[in-house]
């Protein structure tokens with residue numbers, strides 16, 4: 065699990081590394097430059113012309129070091145120094161001397177609004193004006209240069225952060241809009257937000273060996289999930305286990321015309337290792353579920369087309385509720401009753417969340433330790449609108465604390481907020497999974513894990529990881545465009561096997 069630190073914590077980490085390890089500041093910068101160049105040379109060969117736009121702080125120093133290394137690799141390199149009032153750092157000056165000493169690289173200064181045509185010969189523009197030192201929105205000549213970079217034909221690659229982009233607060237001023245961002249050591253919080261994609265593009269983190277002990281003990285409530293953590297959460301079965309050890313899940317899902325949601329969830333629950341599964345279905349779903357999911361038992365509702373009746377809560381370890389449920393008045397009543405009678409953690413999704421959003425007085429009945437899995441629209445119905453993604457994150461944490469439950473906000477980098485405020489971003493998954501039924505599969509996985517008495521947070525972290533991983537395996541095999549939710553179920557076994565193997 066990687067902690068996500070703020071820009072000022074990263075500055076402290078930088079200083080700590082220099083103070084406690086046998087490395088001086090300029091050599092640390094050289095490491096950063098080499099790590100960037102290793103990433104760069106893997107993707108772009110030296111037939112591309114490269115323009116490097118540098119500030120005068122350490123991010124600019126990186127840019128100058130990168131210019132020298134790329135020149136040595138045979139790239140046609142040109143450098144612009146943007147001088148808009150920011151002070152010149154010591155390492156910037158050292159790298160400027162080193163670049164001049166190498167020779168063969170044209171270096172021009174920009175002190176006033178340039179003609180944007182200055183960048184027109186460059187196939188690639190490396191952005192090294194500002195990094196984590198940015199403390200306020202850019203203005204003046206910086207704004208002019210950034211505007212020219214954003215309209216230039218070259219592919220923009222940002223060093224550490226796009227210039228003008230804030231790592232820990234909403235970006236309100238102009239910023240470079242990068243196609244790629246190569247960031248040092250740790251991902252920055254804002255990288256995980258949908259609104260940042262416009263600026264950050266695809267991002268990669270390169271290791272520059274900053275002090276690991278400092279990173280481990282740093283105070284943060286934000287983490288980036290990884291494969292090792294997911295692997296460590298997965299329980300192994302033992303020889304004498306029997307189906308009673310793996311719980312009995314109830315899925316309350318599906319209504320007339322939406323029984324597919326129940327089928328997808330049910331299959332995913334079964335593929336996630338549950339001992340026994342019962343599906344509560346209206347009359348309309350009986351033969352559908354019995355045929356499509358023969359492993360599942362049925363709890364049959366008296367109503368023809370929607371969830372309206374009572375279930376026997378004492379029989380079940382957990383309940384997953386919501387996919388394809390609809391919001392009929394009878395369903396609202398039946399859900400209310402279920403919430404009053406079921407004491408164990410539940411997985412609450414889709415229309416069950418919409419019912420909670422429209423009847424917020426029911427929220428206090430959500431059993432502690434439950435998992436809620438809204439997508440952004442469902443989340444907005446629960447908590448109201450937000451101004452920006454930082455505020456959205458705070459609302460997510462707030463809901464998790466209020467309900468003493470885990471709130472999983474679905475999207476690219478699905479975030480998982482625990483009641484104590486810790487939030488985890490998930491690395492797996494792909495845009496092929498933006499397809500109907502994908503969420504129903506997640507509900508099934510989480511229900512399967514909670515039935516096996518996984519701790520709520522651990523189950524949520526593992527389940528979200530596996531769901532994305534199965535989607536990735538499916539996309540590799542079938543392509544993102546034609547991926548469907550059933551494929552995610554199909555590849556779930558592979559995801560479990562690879563993670564556990």
Ligand SMILES: NC(=O)C1=CN([C@@H]2O[C@H](COP(=O)(O)OP(=O)(O)OC[C@H]3O[C@@H](n4cnc5c(N)ncnc54)[C@H](O)[C@@H]3O)[C@@H](O)[C@H]2O)[C@H](O)CC1
Pocket residue numbers: 074075077078092093094096119120121122123124126148149150151153193194195196197198199200201202203206223224225248249272274
């Ligand atoms: N920590 C690491 O892992 C390493 C980081 N490196 C690189 O260094 C930058 C951070 O460098 P720093 O000198 O602190 O800041 P910047 O270069 O981002 O900014 C320069 C300077 O500009 C001033 N300033 C801030 N905001 C504005 C503004 N809106 N307008 C004008 N001037 C502004 C302020 O004084 C800043 O200090 C990091 O991103 C990495 O790229 C190292 O190379 C090694 C390891």
Ligand SMILES: [K+]
Pocket residue numbers: 123191192193194195222223224225226227
């Ligand atoms: K930058």
